[in-house]
Amino acid sequence: MSKLLALILLFVPLFADDEIVVHLSSEEKCAPLYLTPIEDIRSGFDTQYLQALEKVLSFDLDHNGRTGVIPHTKKYKEQAKQESGLHVFEREKWRALGCDFVVKTAISNKKFTTTLFSVQTGTIKGIDGVQLSGNIQQDRRIIHSIADSMHEALFGKRGVCDTRILYTVRTRAGASSSDWVTEVWESDYDGGGARQITRHGGLCVTPTYIPAPVGERCHNLLYVCYQVGQPKIYTTTAGKSESTRLTFMRGNQLMPALSPLHNQIAFISDITGNPDLFVQDFSLNDGLLGKPRQVFCAPQAAQGTPTYSPDGQKLAFVSNKDGTPRIYQLKIPKAGASLKEIKPQLISKKNRNNTCPAWSPDGTKIAYSATTAGVRQVWVYDVATATESQLTDGYGHKENPTWAPDSLHLMFNSSTETTSELFLINLNQKKGVKITNGPGEKRFPAWEPTTRKI
Numbered sequence: 001m002s003k004l005l006a007l008i009l010l011f012v013p014l015f016a017d018d019e020i021v022v023h024l025s026s027e028e029k030c031a032p033l034y035l036t037p038i039e040d041i042r043s044g045f046d047t048q049y050l051q052a053l054e055k056v057l058s059f060d061l062d063h064n065g066r067t068g069v070i071p072h073t074k075k076y077k078e079q080a081k082q083e084s085g086l087h088v089f090e091r092e093k094w095r096a097l098g099c100d101f102v103v104k105t106a107i108s109n110k111k112f113t114t115t116l117f118s119v120q121t122g123t124i125k126g127i128d129g130v131q132l133s134g135n136i137q138q139d140r141r142i143i144h145s146i147a148d149s150m151h152e153a154l155f156g157k158r159g160v161c162d163t164r165i166l167y168t169v170r171t172r173a174g175a176s177s178s179d180w181v182t183e184v185w186e187s188d189y190d191g192g193g194a195r196q197i198t199r200h201g202g203l204c205v206t207p208t209y210i211p212a213p214v215g216e217r218c219h220n221l222l223y224v225c226y227q228v229g230q231p232k233i234y235t236t237t238a239g240k241s242e243s244t245r246l247t248f249m250r251g252n253q254l255m256p257a258l259s260p261l262h263n264q265i266a267f268i269s270d271i272t273g274n275p276d277l278f279v280q281d282f283s284l285n286d287g288l289l290g291k292p293r294q295v296f297c298a299p300q301a302a303q304g305t306p307t308y309s310p311d312g313q314k315l316a317f318v319s320n321k322d323g324t325p326r327i328y329q330l331k332i333p334k335a336g337a338s339l340k341e342i343k344p345q346l347i348s349k350k351n352r353n354n355t356c357p358a359w360s361p362d363g364t365k366i367a368y369s370a371t372t373a374g375v376r377q378v379w380v381y382d383v384a385t386a387t388e389s390q391l392t393d394g395y396g397h398k399e400n401p402t403w404a405p406d407s408l409h410l411m412f413n414s415s416t417e418t419t420s421e422l423f424l425i426n427l428n429q430k431k432g433v434k435i436t437n438g439p440g441e442k443r444f445p446a447w448e449p450t451t452r453k454i
Contacts, residue, residue, distance in 0.1 A: 030068035030428055031100040033061055036080040037072070043107035045134055050107065052136045053143060057105070059190055060147035060161040063433060065408045065426035066154065067101060080104070086115045087124060094119045103150070107132065112142070116150055125153050137193050144188065160404040163189050164448045165411055166197070166207040166221060167422060169440035173201075184223055186238060189404070189411075189447070191422065191435030197238050200227055206255050208446045210235070210284065211262055218448050222246070222256045222265070233267060235287065246288050255305050258282065260361075260449075261312035264332075267292075268304055275302040277317055279332060295333055296342055305356045310363040316347065317357065324352045327368050327381070347381050350388050354379075356400050360407040361449070367391070367401040367410055378412055378425075392425065392432060402447045411435075411445040 038054050062069035070076060079093055086104045094102055094117075102117040110133075115126035127146060132139045144161040151159030166186050173179040184207045187194035198204050207223040225234045225243070231252045236243040247253040251271045258265055265282045268275050269292065276297040281289040296303060298321035306317040309329075316329040328344035348354040351370035358367045366381040372390060376397035381388050392398050396414035403410055409426040414434075420441035423432035436442045 030066060032070050032098055033067040033101040033103060034070045034076050034080075034094075034097075034099050035061060035103045036105065037077075039086075039104070039106035041106055041108035044110045045107065045132070049134060049136060053107075053112075053132075053139065054105070056136075056140045056143045056190070056192070057103075057147060060144060060159070061103065061150070063190075063424060063426070063429065064147070064151055064159050064161070065406075065428045066151065068429075070099065086113060086126070089117045089124065091117075091119055091122055101154070110134065112146075114146055114150075116153060118154075140188065140192055144190075157406070160189060160406050160409055160450075163405065163450060164218075165189055165402070165422075166209060166223075166444075166446040166448075167413070167436075167442050168205055168207065168444045169196075169442055170420075171440040184221070185442075187436075189409075189435075190424070191437075194436075197221070198223070198225070198236060198243065199241065200225055200243070202226055204234075205231075206444050206446075208256060208258060209448050210258060211260075211449050213284075222258060224254055224256065233265075244287075249292065257306045257308055257315075259308045259312040260310050264312065266295075266306040266308065266315055266317075268306070272297065274298075274300070275304065277303045277306055277315070279315075293335060294339065296330060296344065297339055307357050307359045307366070309359050310361055316359055316366050317344075318355050319344070322346075325354055326352075327354045327357045327366065329366075347386075348379070348388065351379070358401050358403055358410075360403045361405055362407040365403075365407065367403065369397075369399045369401065369412075378410065380427075391427075391430060398423070398432075400444050402445050404447050405450045409447075411447055413443045413445060415441070415443070 035058055038050050058069050061067055086106055099119050104115045106113050111129040112132050113128050117124050147161040148159040164186055168182050169185050170180055170182040173181045182203045183196055184198040184204050185194055185196050203226040205224050207221050209218040210220040212218045219238050222235050224231045231254050232245055233247040233253050233256045234243045234245050249271050254268045256265050256267045262284055264279050266279045269278050277295050278292045279295050280292040283289055301319055301321035304318040306315045314329055314331050318325050319328055327348040328346055330344035333342055351372055353371040355369050364383050368379055369376050370379045376399055378392045378398050378401050379388055380391050396416055398412050398414045401410050401412040411424055413420050414423050420443055421434050422436040422442045422445050424435050425432040
């Protein structure tokens with residue numbers, strides 16, 4: 001599989017060497033794209049599989065924040081039928097139909113061919129002969145990688161379709177039980193291919209990926225588990241049943257965040273009698289190193305949900321030190337610094353009851369949840385301008401935002417009295433789309449970081 005995915009990292013030109021690059025500013029309308037139905041040329045697959053494959057690709061192209069898929073109306077279908085062959089395009093006719101891009105696909109002898117046509121430039125690029133297995137759970141990852149390659153061909157940056165997310169699922173311990181079980185799960189970014197990671201049979205919360213070496217996928221994660229009664233920080237590897245406890249301090253340890261430099265973990269602990277902010281040195285090979293040190297405290301106030309800036313020098317976090325939970329940021333003090341001299345900067349000023357900040361990978365934004373007209377909504381703080389803007393609206397309490405590696409997409413959980421599901425949104429398409437279904441309450445999403453260029 002890894003060799004196959006390596007073959008489709010870049011779209012190769014079929015008829016032209018010109019790069020297709022479209023520059024779109026933030027919050028600009030997505031470019032209209034038409035995806036033709038998959039042409040079945042003795043594919044060897046059934047209709048249901050082909051439809052599932054097309055659905056995955058259509059979702060990817062419709063939610064990448066740059067293009068919007070045009071529905072299969074009669075006039076578009078007819079134009080696609082008039083053209084014979086994957087590499088034949090009547091540019092002016094597609095232009096008249098209002099398309100910026102057209103994507104044609106076909107499967108022949110279990111091999112998938114994709115052609116991307118720019119109506120603007122007349123450029124054609126594509127991928128020929130990608131082998132499929134017929135197993136949609138396996139092949140959907142191939143489609144995600146192809147979609148990311150299309151994104152790179154169009155916009156000069158790879159997409160985020162081939163990334164994954166962690167989250168928790170809360171269910172009843174049994175049909176007649178009043179107890180709850182919360183375990184960590186993992187899925188593709190669109191909610192597909194979901195699989196359970198932990199099996200503690202208790203309460204697990206706030207999972208986060210441990211970044212992998214350059215060129216590798218993330219397999220290790222941190223999370224909090226109540227296995228010994230009090231919450232402690234654990235680590236495990238996806239696909240393995242064993243887990244390792246990392247923290248052995250007295251009291252509670254919660255909400256771990258790993259520095260982008262991979263050398264430190266921030267977390268909340270009440271070892272001093274108050275929920276305060278701590279950091280501890282960390283190694284990808286050896287885990288926690290040395291002793292934890294307190295970096296912020298406020299008498300009779302609680303701190304929570306730390307998140308690192310991309311350079312690993314600052315932390316944003318929640319504190320109710322001024323009477324209501326708000327988002328603050330501070331430069332991580334050096335060891336031995338006096339805590340009395342640390343004065344964090346207030347970020348969230350427009351709303352009360354602000355929680356769960358998340359710093360974007362590019363460092364330009366901090367997303368958080370804030371009570372707005374009685375409902376928790378996702379807001380975004382612009383670091384450069386020090387301004388706050390509301391991203392979501394509507395019913396359902398939206399919490400725990402997490403950024404994709406492209407700093408354009410966000411995932412969050414939206415909860416009502418009876419359900420909690422994960423939603424995907426991006427800054428150019430501000431209508432969230434639900435990506436999870438089925439039993440259990442889904443919360444605490446965490447997007448997989450990447451060591452490759454985005």
